[in-house]
Amino acid sequence: MRFSSPVGRERGRAVALQRRPGQLVVVGFVGAIVVGTLLLLLPVSASGEPASFMQAVFTATSAVCVTGLIVTDTPVFWSGFGQAVILVLIQIGGLGVMTVASLLGVLVTRRLDLSSRLVAAASTRTVSLGDVRRTLVRVVVIALIVEAAVALVLTVRFVVAYGESPGRALWDGVFHAVSAYNNAGFALFSTSLIDFVADPWICVPIAVATIVGGLGLPVLLEVLRNRRRPGRWSVHTKITLLMTGLLLVGGTAFFLVTEWDNAATTGTLSTADRVLASFTQAANARTAGFNSVDTGAMHTETWLGTIILMFIGAGTGGTGGGIKVTTFAVLAVVIWSELRGDPDADAFDRRISAATQRQALSVALLAVAIVVLPSLWMTALSPFQVDEILFEVTSAFTTTGLSTGITAQLAWYHQVVLCVLMFIGRLGPITLGTALVLRARRRLYRRPESAPLIG
Template identity: 80%
Template sequence: MRFSSPLGRQEGRGAALRRRPGQLIIVGFAGAIAVGTLLLLLPIAASSAPASFMEALFTATSAVCVTGLIVTDTPVFWSGFGEAVILVLIQLGGLGVMTVASLLGVLVSRRLDLSSRLVAAESTRTVGLGDVRQMLVRVVILAAVVETAVALVLAVRFAVAYDEPLGRAVWHGVFHSISAYNNAGFALFSLSLIDFVADPWICVPICIATILGGLGLPVVLEVLRERRRPGRWSVHTKITLLMTALLLAGGTLFFLVAEWDNPATMGTLDTGGRILASFTQSAQARTAGYNSVSTGDMHTETWLGTVILMFIGGGSAGTAGGIKVTTFAVLAVVIWSELRGDPDATVFDRRISPATQRQALTMALLAVAIVVLPTLWMTALSPFTVDQILFEVTSAFTTTGLSTGITAQLAWYHQLALVALMFIGRLGPVTLGTALALRASRRLYRLPESAPIIG
C-alpha cells in the first residue's frame, strides 16, 4: 500500500502545471474575464441603465484579449468607473500576453536538448533561462516608458489644440496610450480617431505605440541592446523588423490607392492627410483596431486587403494578434525555395528547420479553418453579407477590433461566437506554438518514404 503526504500531492500538482502551462494560462485569462464581467455588471460601471450580461462579457473579453470590438459606445455607455475597469483589463491583458509569451519561450528552451537550446538561443536571443525575474521587470519598464511618453504627447495635444480641461486631457492621453501600446483599440471617442484623421500629433504617437507593442519584447530588447551592431541581430529580429516595415509600407500604399477617391473616407482630404490616414490604417489594421476613417464606408476590396493585414498580424511575444509576421515569412520563404528547386529554405544565411516549417504550416492552416468555419455558419444565419461577416470574424480572431459596424447588431449567439474567437485568437497562437515545440520528439526509426502526386 502506498501513502502520499499533502506536500507530495502539492508538488505533484505543481509539476503537472509546469508540464501543462497552457492550462494555467487559459484559467488565468478566463478568471480575469470573469472578474471584469462582474465589475462591468455593477450599476456604477454604466452611465445610465446597468449593462446586460452579454454587454459586460463581450466588453471584458475584448479588453482582456486586447481586441477592441465593442457592442456599446464606450464613452457614452460606460461611466468613469467602467472606463477605468476597461483600462485595467487592457493593461493586465497586454502585459499578461507579453509576459506569458516570454515565459513560455523560457519554458520551451528548458525542455529542449542542448543542441536545440543553442539554436533557440541564437535564433531568438531572448532573456536567459534563469533570468525570469529580470524579464518580468523589463516587460513592465518597457510598457511604462512607452505608455508614459505617448500619454504626455497626447495629453498636451488634447489640452492645447482641442481645449480639453487638464484632467480630461490627461485621462484621454493615458487611456489611449495604454490602449494603443497593448494593441487594444478602445477609444474614448465615439468615432475612434476619425475626428483626428489629419492630426499627426494624435495619429503618429498612437501608431508608434501600436508598432512598438506589436513588435514583441524580444525584438525591442535586442534592438536596444545591439542598436550599434545591427549585424548581430538574430534571424527572428531581422524577420520581424523587415516584415513589419514591408507591411507598413505596402499597407499604406494599398489604402492610399484603394481609398484615394472615396469621398466617405479619404476623398475630401488633401494629399498629406490622405498619406497620414493611409499610414494610420496600415498600422492599425495589423491588430490594433483604431480607425481614422470610416471602416464601414470603405470599398469592398479595401475590406479584403484589411482582412489580409489583420490575418498576418504583428510580431511574436507582443500584444499583436494574427498568425504573426514570422509565420507568414517562414511560409513565404518555403514557397520561394520550392519554386527555385532549393532543397533548403534559407533566410539571412540561416536554414529554417523542418520542424519550424511544419509549425508555421500548422499554425496558418488552423487559423484559416478557425476563420472560415464561423464565417460560413454566421453568414447562413444572419442578414449580413459574407464580406461583412468575414471581416468581423477575422477581426475577432486576430484580436484587431476593426469593424464594419455590425457587431452590435449581431444576434447574441453570434456575439458569443465572437467572444470565443477573441479568446482563441488571443491565447491560441501562443499556447499552440509552445505545445508544438514541447511535443517535438525523436523517433528511433523512420518509415519508408512516399511521394503522393501534388497538383
C-alpha cells in the same frame, strides 16, 4: 503507505504545471474575464441603465483579449468607473500576453535537450532559464515607458489644440496610450480617431505605440541591447522588423490607392493628410483596431486588403494578434525556395528547420479554418453579406477590433461566437506554438519515403 515531504509535493506541482502550461494560461485569462464581467455588471459601471450580461461579458472579453470590438459606445455607455475597469483589463491582457509568451519561451527552452536549447537560444535570443523575474520587470518597465511617453504627447495635444481641461486631457491621453501599446483599439471618442484624421500629433504617437507593442519583447530587448550592432540581431528579430516595415509601407500604399477617390474616407483630404490617414490605417490594421476613417464606408477591395493585414498580424510575443509576421514570412520563404528548386528554405544566411516549417504551416491552416467555418455559419444565419461577416470574424480572431459597424447588430449567439474567437485568437497562437514544440518527440526509426502527386 507512501509519505511525501513538502519539498516533494511542491516539486510535483511544478512538474504538473510545466506539463500543462496551456491550462494555466487559459485559467488565468478566463479568471480575468470573469472578474471583469462582474465589475462591468455593477450599476456604477454604466452611465445609465446597468449593462446586460451579454454587454458586460463581450466588453470584458474584448478588453482582456485586447481586441477592441464593442457592442456599446464606450464613452457614452460606460461611466468613468466602467472605463477605468476596461483600462485595467486592457493592461492586464496586454502585459499578460507578453509575459506569458516570454515565460512559455523559457519553459520551451527548458524542456528541450541541450543541443536544441543552444539552437533556440542562438536563433531567438530568448531569456535564459534564470531570467524569469527579470523578464517580468522588463515587460512592465518597457510598457510603462512607452505608455507614459505617448500619454504625455497626447495629453499636451488635447490641452493645446482641443481645449480640454488638464484632468480630462490626462485621462484621454493615458487611456489611448495604454489602449494603443496593448493593441486594444478601445477609444474614448465615439468615432475613434476620425475627428483627428489630419492631426499627426494624435495619429502618429498612437500608431507608433501600436507598432512597438506589436513587435514583441524578444525583439525589443534585442534591438535595445544591440542597437548599434544590427548585424548581431537574430533571424527572428530581422524577420520581424523587415516584415513589419514591408507591411507598413505596402499597407500605406494600398490604402492610399484604393481609397484615393472615396469621398466618404480620404477622398476630400489633402495629399499629406491622405498619406497620414493611410499610414494610420496600415499601422492599426495589424492589429490595434483604431480607425481614422470610417471603416464601414471603405471600398470592398479595401476591406479585403485589411482582412489580409489583420490575418498576418504583428510580431510573436507582442500585444498584437494574427498568425504573426514570422509565420507568414516562413511560409513565404518556403514557397520561394520551392519555386526556385532549392533543397533548403534559407533566411538571412540561416536554414529554417523542418520543424519550424511544419509549425508555421499548422498555425496558418488552422487559422484559416477557424476564420472560414464561423464565417460560413454566421453568413447563413444573419442578414449581412459574406464580406461583412468575414471582416468581423477575422477582426475578432486576430484581436484587431476593426468593424464594418455590424457587431452590435448581430444576434447574441453570434456575439458569443465572436467572444470565443477573440479568446482563441488571443491565446491560441501562443499555446498552440508552445504545444507543438513541447510535443516534439524523437523517433529511433523513419518509415519508407513516398511522394504523392501534388498539384
